[in-house]
Amino acid sequence: MKQRRLNSLEEKASYIRKEVVSISVTNRAGHIAPSLSCVDILVALYHGAMKYKPDNPNWDGRDRLVFSKAHGCYALYAILADRKILPKKEWHSFYTEESTLLGCMERRLEYGLEAGCGSLGHGLPIAVGIAYGAKLQGKKYNTFCVVGDGELQEGTTWEALQFAVKHEISNLIIIIDSNRLQAMDFIVNVLDREIKDKVKKLKGFGLTPKVVHGHKPGQILKFINKAKLSSGKVPKVIIAETIKGFGLKCMENVPRFHFRIPTEQEIAMGESYASLKSNIKNKKSK
Numbered sequence: 001m002k003q004r005r006l007n008s009l010e011e012k013a014s015y016i017r018k019e020v021v022s023i024s025v026t027n028r029a030g031h032i033a034p035s036l037s038c039v040d041i042l043v044a045l046y047h048g049a050m051k052y053k054p055d056n057p058n059w060d061g062r063d064r065l066v067f068s069k070a071h072g073c074y075a076l077y078a079i080l081a082d083r084k085i086l087p088k089k090e091w092h093s094f095y096t097e098e099s100t101l102l103g104c105m106e107r108r109l110e111y112g113l114e115a116g117c118g119s120l121g122h123g124l125p126i127a128v129g130i131a132y133g134a135k136l137q138g139k140k141y142n143t144f145c146v147v148g149d150g151e152l153q154e155g156t157t158w159e160a161l162q163f164a165v166k167h168e169i170s171n172l173i174i175i176i177d178s179n180r181l182q183a184m185d186f187i188v189n190v191l192d193r194e195i196k197d198k199v200k201k202l203k204g205f206g207l208t209p210k211v212v213h214g215h216k217p218g219q220i221l222k223f224i225n226k227a228k229l230s231s232g233k234v235p236k237v238i239i240a241e242t243i244k245g246f247g248l249k250c251m252e253n254v255p256r257f258h259f260r261i262p263t264e265q266e267i268a269m270g271e272s273y274a275s276l277k278s279n280i281k282n283k284k285s286k
């Protein structure tokens, strides 16, 4: 992939992060950190991986995205607004009385939102159902599902995977936002263990997960495109290693920021995406 394209994906991710932080802080919406960890995944999906028509969100041939970690939907709203699928006015008034968008998203096809997923562990079963329906009907689109790593504790996730493997649902691509945190604590302190154990568990279910850097949208896109072309009979799984709160230095890997709005002093600690942007400029000027 050309360097210019990679840079533009990273710049897009920086822009989306700025949008998420600015709208959330202004409108006092709290789920900023879980939104920031999945920005690069969404940039890869909406800038190359998925088929869709911004002027016709209901187009039957579109790829479906079930965004299971719905509390991180601020990032999805920001990118849908940037892609002109969701009206900017709705996104910019999010969390105020003027907006009809919910804090955990609901199904609204006119805005490109395929499924309501407020209760964690429900998105993957929905995605499996959509993908299975497409397979039975001979439809050509893919179904994508973004799940949180904390969600993997839900039994419904594993039931859905068993079904998907048994019925050879290969038109499903699952991307795990593996930020190692769930709500207000690190996952290792609650139930699950390290990524290698997740990989082992998924392999035990007949899957072949691939681990990717979760803040390099170009790399994520490459992995997704490879997964799309692969001839395997089962769903493809990508584990994106991310940092919860990535972009705001005060927030990165800090459990108490799961649902907390940073103060002015905390914001003044700086932004990771600003330094990322300056790195890109340095590379260009060489």
Ligand SMILES: [Mg+2]
Residues within 6 Å of the ligand: 148, 149, 150, 177, 178, 179, 180, 181, 182, 183
């Ligand atoms: Mg998590």
